[in-house]
């Protein structure tokens with residue numbers, strides 16, 4: 240099955256080379272200048288070398304479950320610690336090899352603003368599925384665009400190359416750093432220098448500096464690793480790769496792992512940043528990027544799998560009467576079927592979080608609007624969270640879907656009410672979409688084909704009608720007095736919209752902006768106060784990543800509980816911006832279900848409280 244899956248994925252793979260680099264010239268297209276994927280047989284040989292785990296006790300543990308390793312005697316020398324680290328890293332690589340997590344990278348190129356410091360100039364978005372089997376491979380959810388985003392940056396970097404070499408940011412480059420070295424993480428290739436002990440969150444760590452040996456070849460990790468001191472797993476990597484050739488350029492990255500299942504720390508976040516704006520350096524590249532991984536526990540879904548994996552549930556008719564549905568009841572059931580199909584399919588593709596606590600918060604806001612407007616619908620309105628960053632919403636049947644990124648940047652409940660009221664208006668006005676998805680054949684597509692096969696866009700007339708109805712409902716709701724903040728959010732978005740076309744590109748619903756101008760709920764900006772960056776208590780929009788935390792293992796979302804940090808200057812506001820990650824690390828604890836001991840199906844989530852990258856008010 241794994242073989243089939245990989246073949247399917249590789250046919251869809253638009254990027255063959257495992258380049259880690261910002262490619263600067265055509266010469267750099269030669270894989271020789273980058274970390275090279277090693278053929279499967281070679282990789283196995285390397286992993287099987289006794290020297291990778293020289294101690295007699297460590298050797299057999301490689302094929303044992305992590306529980307067994309816990310019984311290994313604690314290492315007594317630094318050499319033994321290093322052996323254990325190498326063994327654990329190879330265990331992780333093996334453990335993750337059948338998995339195909341989702342990887343999302345959102346990147347902002349920066350420009351210098353005299354008052355605000357570096358601000359976004361333009362942006363890029365990548366979303367794909369990683370195949371971690373032999374090397375690190377990926378296939379994309381997004382179709383390659385014809386037009387070159389960030390053309391100026393590209394020309395500077397590539398020196399005017401032909402279109403064939405246009406992809407200057409290799410999406411794979413950002414995901415490479417989930418491991419220090421996929422193929423050769425051992426003493427033959429690296430020097431390990433113990434630096435110190437340090438706590439990351441609740442976890443006590445040993446810190447090592449890693450340098451490649453002299454003849455280790457190109458594309459080797461150079462930097463620092465943090466090792467938790469119980470099982471000796473790597474929990475954080477910070478550095479770059481060496482040696483860069485004249486033709487290629489390696490990103491600097493800070494890569495974090497979370498202990499979401501017993502025995503393993505899985506790669507979760509990578510922050511990348513390059514360039515600076517110090518005097519004389521203004522022509523250098525400058526960008527910030529966040530890479531998130533999730534969906535580790537997703538089935539590697541292909542049409543083949545679906546057809547062989549037939550589910551037969553016990554079928555019991557639980558309708559109250561033993562009669563056929565009336566035409567109206569049938570119509571409603573049909574809509575419900577389409578809605579359920581779509582939500583299930585999106586969840587299976589890793590694009591929709593399972594129903595959870597964040598939904599309850601959104602649903603409360605929807606209820607507040609409904610009750611005060613005397614809205615009664617035949618079926619209750621539900622809400623769900625899209626796992627992705629681009630700012631978008633849509634509704635299918637009676638379910639409103641809001642993206643994680645949009646919830647992140649909304650400053651308060653009033654602005655959340657604005658977002659939800661627009662979709663609620665579509666439902667109230669009967670702008671039903673998606674009944675075609677009641678036909679099951681329309682759900683049979685690969686995960687990577689989701690954006691090509693599903694879509695919930697309204698015509699402009701319906702968009703205008705929904706805005707009008709939404710404003711009407713908001714004015715009769717408990718949020719009537721809180722619409723200033725909603726209007727300010729629109730104004731802030733308008734200010735940044737021309738630079739954030741990738742963040743504002745909706746993939747399933749309608750765009751919030753049109754050609755760099757905010758169209759959605761734009762009338763609310765008219766009554767809002769003036770946008771003033773210098774007013775420190777005026778928070779019109781938040782940075783990305785400050786509100787919603789996505790569990791990379793099971794895709795659940797929760798609201799981040801973090802202490803607000805005081806804003807001391809206009810630079811601290813960072814609306815819609817990318818910031819570094821600083822998750823508060825903690826060990827896995829099976830608090831909710833003791834049964835969650837198998838690595839395959841954990842139901843408990845780790846209790847990590849992240850440092851907020853942002854001041855929230």
Ligand SMILES: [Zn+2]
Nearest residue numbers: 697702705749
């Ligand atoms: Zn709409």
